[in-house]
Amino acid sequence: MRLIDISEYDYQTMVLAKPIFDSQKRVLLAAGRTINPKILSRLEDIGINFLFVEDEISKGIHIDDMIDLPTWTDSIEVVKDFYEQVQSGKRPDIKDLQKVGNLLLKEVKVRPTLVLIPSGTMAKEVQPYAHAVNVTILSLMTGKKLGYNDRKQIDLAIGSLLHDIGKVLTDEYEKHPEYGFNYIRNNNQLSVVSSHVAYQHHESVDGEGFPRQISGDTILEVGQICGIANLYDNYITQKSMAPHEAMEGIMATSDRLYMHKIVQAFTRAIPTYPPGTKVLIGKGEQAIVTQINTHLHRPIVKVLSSEQEIDLAEDPTIMIEPHSD
């Protein structure tokens, strides 16, 4: 299995590796199906831009460290329901959201790393909620690297799930962190730490962020973590960057947008080359990532011409670079 941009889909050589859902969580196309050109353009119309496919070169590749699909789609549904209720002036039950936070924390705790399912595999309507779930997973992975305890992780998770809740309460983009902060702060079932995650996720170390232009150490770590996670997921989803490009973008923000310590924890938590990524190794030989073993940035790859598997963590002299065709 591998992830491709929808424009790379070839119905003669590829079948779907995971089902495709519509915005109501109904299965539009089941795994194992091929997609004819007419359906393909319908998928593009509803805003789907990534597909998981099975083809000759990705045969035998399982993305073991990927969050399981039901956990992911159920979490998205809870978040969607919560945001919609808040938007219509209701006071949704916080318990379901806490359950999602706990479930995601458990996933992050038991796995050495986690590969994200891009929001772009879902219909456009659902993408903001898939984004919130992905930001939460990325935040939790970073918190784990920083040695946060469960209490702090849960506060970070709830803050990340609700980081954009202000968007359903105001149309003024620059004000959404403040609206989010007030919403969370005024709910006595939610923690003050979570409210600051929403308040500070657009602030930056250099004081050029918003809404308060606070800078340096006055920004909390949890706000910075959610900010990085948010930027990374936007690079992937909105700018269609490959994971290694998004990671380079994040590294370039060190000490400017985000504290070095947080950037470092983030880059140590998130794999650069998820399984199924096509790469060039050595002197330009085509290969595909089959597994992440011990080193997040030096995966195990299979050379396409010889089918030979090489663990790049064991041979640091072999160069690896991205390959797109």
Ligand SMILES: [Fe+2]
């Ligand atoms: Fe935001």
